[in-house]
Amino acid sequence: MIKALSEDLRNKISAGEVVERPASVVKELIENSLDAGATEISIVVEKGGHQTIQVRDNGSGMAPDQLPASILPFHTSKIATMEDLFSIKTLGFRGEALASIASVAEMSIVSSNGSGEGAELPIIDGRPGDVQPAAEIGGTEITIRNLFYNTPARKKFLKTPRTELRKIVDVVRRYGLAFPEVTFKLVSDNRDIFHVKSETLEDRIDNLLDPTYSRNLLPLNLAKGDYAFSGFVGNLNLVRSRPGEQYLFLNRRFIKDRLMNRAVYGAYESLVKRGEYPFFVINLLLPNDQVDVNVHPMKTEVRFKDEWRVFNVLKSGVSDALSSILDTVPGFDTSFQQPSSTPTGEAPLYGQPQRPPAETIPTNPDQGNMDLKISDFISPVQTNLERAKNYASRLAEAPIDAPETIATENIWQIHKKYILSEINSGLVIIDQHVAHERVLYEEALKAFESSSMASQTMLFPEVLEFSPDDFDGLLDVLPYLEKIGFKIKKQDESSIRIDAIPSEMALGNEREVIREILDNFLKEQKQYSSFQEGLAAMFACKAAIKAGDSLMREEMQELINRLFATEHPYYCPHGRPIIVQMSLDELDGRFERH
Numbered sequence: 001m002i003k004a005l006s007e008d009l010r011n012k013i014s015a016g017e018v019v020e021r022p023a024s025v026v027k028e029l030i031e032n033s034l035d036a037g038a039t040e041i042s043i044v045v046e047k048g049g050h051q052t053i054q055v056r057d058n059g060s061g062m063a064p065d066q067l068p069a070s071i072l073p074f075h076t077s078k079i080a081t082m083e084d085l086f087s088i089k090t091l092g093f094r095g096e097a098l099a100s101i102a103s104v105a106e107m108s109i110v111s112s113n114g115s116g117e118g119a120e121l122p123i124i125d126g127r128p129g130d131v132q133p134a135a136e137i138g139g140t141e142i143t144i145r146n147l148f149y150n151t152p153a154r155k156k157f158l159k160t161p162r163t164e165l166r167k168i169v170d171v172v173r174r175y176g177l178a179f180p181e182v183t184f185k186l187v188s189d190n191r192d193i194f195h196v197k198s199e200t201l202e203d204r205i206d207n208l209l210d211p212t213y214s215r216n217l218l219p220l221n222l223a224k225g226d227y228a229f230s231g232f233v234g235n236l237n238l239v240r241s242r243p244g245e246q247y248l249f250l251n252r253r254f255i256k257d258r259l260m261n262r263a264v265y266g267a268y269e270s271l272v273k274r275g276e277y278p279f280f281v282i283n284l285l286l287p288n289d290q291v292d293v294n295v296h297p298m299k300t301e302v303r304f305k306d307e308w309r310v311f312n313v314l315k316s317g318v319s320d321a322l323s324s325i326l327d328t329v330p331g332f333d334t335s336f337q338q339p340s341s342t343p344t345g346e347a348p349l350y351g352q353p354q355r356p357p358a359e360t361i362p363t364n365p366d367q368g369n370m371d372l373k374i375s376d377f378i379s380p381v382q383t384n385l386e387r388a389k390n391y392a393s394r395l396a397e398a399p400i401d402a403p404e405t406i407a408t409e410n411i412w413q414i415h416k417k418y419i420l421s422e423i424n425s426g427l428v429i430i431d432q433h434v435a436h437e438r439v440l441y442e443e444a445l446k447a448f449e450s451s452s453m454a455s456q457t458m459l460f461p462e463v464l465e466f467s468p469d470d471f472d473g474l475l476d477v478l479p480y481l482e483k484i485g486f487k488i489k490k491q492d493e494s495s496i497r498i499d500a501i502p503s504e505m506a507l508g509n510e511r512e513v514i515r516e517i518l519d520n521f522l523k524e525q526k527q528y529s530s531f532q533e534g535l536a537a538m539f540a541c542k543a544a545i546k547a548g549d550s551l552m553r554e555e556m557q558e559l560i561n562r563l564f565a566t567e568h569p570y571y572c573p574h575g576r577p578i579i580v581q582m583s584l585d586e587l588d589g590r591f592e593r594h
Helices: 007-018 022-035 064-070 097-103 161-178 201-208 258-267 307-321 374-378 384-397 432-449 468-483 510-522 531-543 553-563 584-590
Strands: 040-046 052-057 106-112 118-124 132-134 140-145 183-188 191-196 217-224 227-234 246-250 280-285 411-414 418-423 426-431 455-465 487-490 495-502 579-583
Touching: 007 097, 022 040, 022 052, 022 097, 022 140, 022 161, 040 161, 064 106, 064 118, 097 106, 161 183, 161 191, 161 201, 161 246, 161 468, 191 201, 201 227, 217 307, 227 307, 246 258, 258 280, 258 307, 280 307, 411 553, 418 432, 418 553, 426 432, 426 584, 432 468, 432 531, 432 553, 455 510, 468 487, 468 510, 468 531, 495 510, 510 531, 579 584
Parallel strands: 040 183, 246 280
Antiparallel strands: 040 052, 052 140, 106 118, 106 140, 118 132, 183 191, 217 227, 227 280, 411 418, 418 426, 426 579, 455 495, 487 495
């Protein structure tokens, strides 16, 4: 039987498209406040929005007789005709938000519009109660309690209060960056997350993200025809290993658009590697008839009338902003490079350096199972770790000298990057960075299970400040940082003081190491079997000696001895080979000694 759905069920289905989680509620209420002309917006949440969400503004407000209509589906003051739908100037326009929220939560609205009186409307199960007199508050205050209390199937999919709070912080930050002239205050469980007053965008970035960001910003200002782009892009100091600090606005509406992101990333292409994400806050100002924002219920997806024109103008503008950096990147003499080994018709993998042809990779011709082909290294099917393990297992099975027979008295450093040593059957080449990385990785894993790694006390302790959500995540990783040798104390609600750093780590790297570890912790995707492994790998990569570091003979000997004391001396935590062997037979063959 085909039958009509009840009004209550229709409202709950509609709510599922608009209200995904507490952050969705905050988003819709902030948009209503901004559309009402608010210059001050206060958001209060309890238990990550599970329990309470309250948004108060000083906007135009609503008359008492208008309150019941405000929660009816498809009732709005923002559009009236079909023509209005194609020239939308407000953030909201569908008339769905309050109706959707009211159907899945307990709700009350208090509002006054400057007439000298206020009114309050309670809503339960999506049905309005009687309008009651209330104090004049000079705007609107909407309170949401017990979100999804009547839809338990939705409620059980909510994340922990801490996770939901991070999502809320992210939403408020987006609007704070889009409207720097508006005052925003966010309070969670009686704790101020941030309170920013009317300011410039540059100051707003500092206050909402990190106080060091303004020193690393490059301005973007571009006007071309009826397009105008403005904002800031970050220099290479603001490149992060996780996405999340890419803010793209269309007429001050936060949007997600892969093509526009590609335009920005394309401008950075020669500056960053795969898996790195530059910082940017960019507002695209386009005529309303050039875009369609009525594409998705969440209004974060839009459709451009001429998307490729926007793409090219945006990429050109970002490239111009980055010109000061691009001018300092040295050119390279490519005359010595080998021809590409990429088969005809196949493009090289983005971000993958072209490796030398297979015949130049050192192998032992007597060991048939050790023949390495270029595809072994760049095949998209196998992971780096799997390839390295296969390489290591073949190397371990080969009849070469045991590691302890490496003649460390005959040892050399090549180009301040590789360590060369002879063995009875030929020679070995060791990458000094990934060798030290393997040593530090295994030492960090052991430290997590037992005693802490050694520390070096800093002569002048360093204070680091963080954004509210980053600081919240940092508190979770502090015990692990202590284990690997950091001595850290909480300074206040958004900063820490570093008194000591791991003895293996160079001074001056502490900020970068901690930020990378924090990024790894906050990543939603898991690259390692446990958080401890990911943290250890991140620390090892940042703290290890680098290519270009000069080593004394004793340092090289110590590194090799420590390397072969590890469980897996043949590959680093990220899967790169550490050791390459070239046999005496291969050397003889190269010199035609038959």
